[in-house]
Amino acid sequence: MQNMTRRQWLFRVGGAVVVPSLLSSCRPGISSNVDEVGERLSQAYVPLKPNDCVACDNCMPCPYGIDIPSNLIFSDRAIQDGYMPGALDGEDFAVKGKRFLELYEDRILNKAQTQRCIGCGECLGTCPVGIDIPDQMSKITALTDVLRDLRCQQL
Numbered sequence: 212m213q214n215m216t217r218r219q220w221l222f223r224v225g226g227a228v229v230v231p232s233l234l235s236s237c238r239p240g241i242s243s244n245v246d247e248v249g250e251r252l253s254q255a256y257v258p259l260k261p262n263d264c265v266a267c268d269n270c271m272p273c274p275y276g277i278d279i280p281s282n283l284i285f286s287d288r289a290i291q292d293g294y295m296p297g298a299l300d301g302e303d304f305a306v307k308g309k310r311f312l313e314l315y316e317d318r319i320l321n322k323a324q325t326q327r328c329i330g331c332g333e334c335l336g337t338c339p340v341g342i343d344i345p346d347q348m349s350k351i352t353a354l355t356d357v358l359r360d361l362r363c364q365q366l
């Protein structure tokens with residue numbers, strides 16, 4: 212990823228399949244700018260690695276209602292069970308992304324999902340296994356934002 216241009220990355224994730232569907236997105240604002248779409252996809256592809264959250268709840272409660280451990284454990288499970296969409300997945304990116312989003316929305320209440328994180332930092336330094344929680348929240352949000360746009364295009 213580090214040595215790839217955005218267009219190379221888009222090609223590797225199956226951009227030839229994904230991008231045309233995004234070009235006519237039903238969500239205003241991402242409809243016609245290929246570079247913008249590419250940028251969003253690039254941001255969405257974050258090499259999420261297992262967090263190894265031990266569900267100790269030391270970081271809780273989040274003042275904004277995010278269920279931090281559930282989000283992290285969901286992310287870890289997606290990696291372990293093979294439906295975390297990744298840069299080298301090609302056309303499988305869409306298949307995995309659909310599964311990821313369906314399960315995410317089924318298992319984590321909207322009000323407890325990562326997009327509610329405002330990066331207030333209250334959880335920083337609370338994790339005994341050293342997880343950078345705001346960073347992980349933002350990575351999951353970047354991914355789910357793009358997956359929701361793709362779903363809008365009948366992923």
Ligand code: SF4
Binds near residue numbers: 273331334348
């Ligand atoms: S940084 Fe995000 S997850 Fe952490 S306490 Fe603040 S809103 Fe909650």
Ligand code: SF4
Binds near residue numbers: 266279339
């Ligand atoms: S403090 Fe760390 S290990 Fe404990 S629940 Fe929160 S993120 Fe998970």
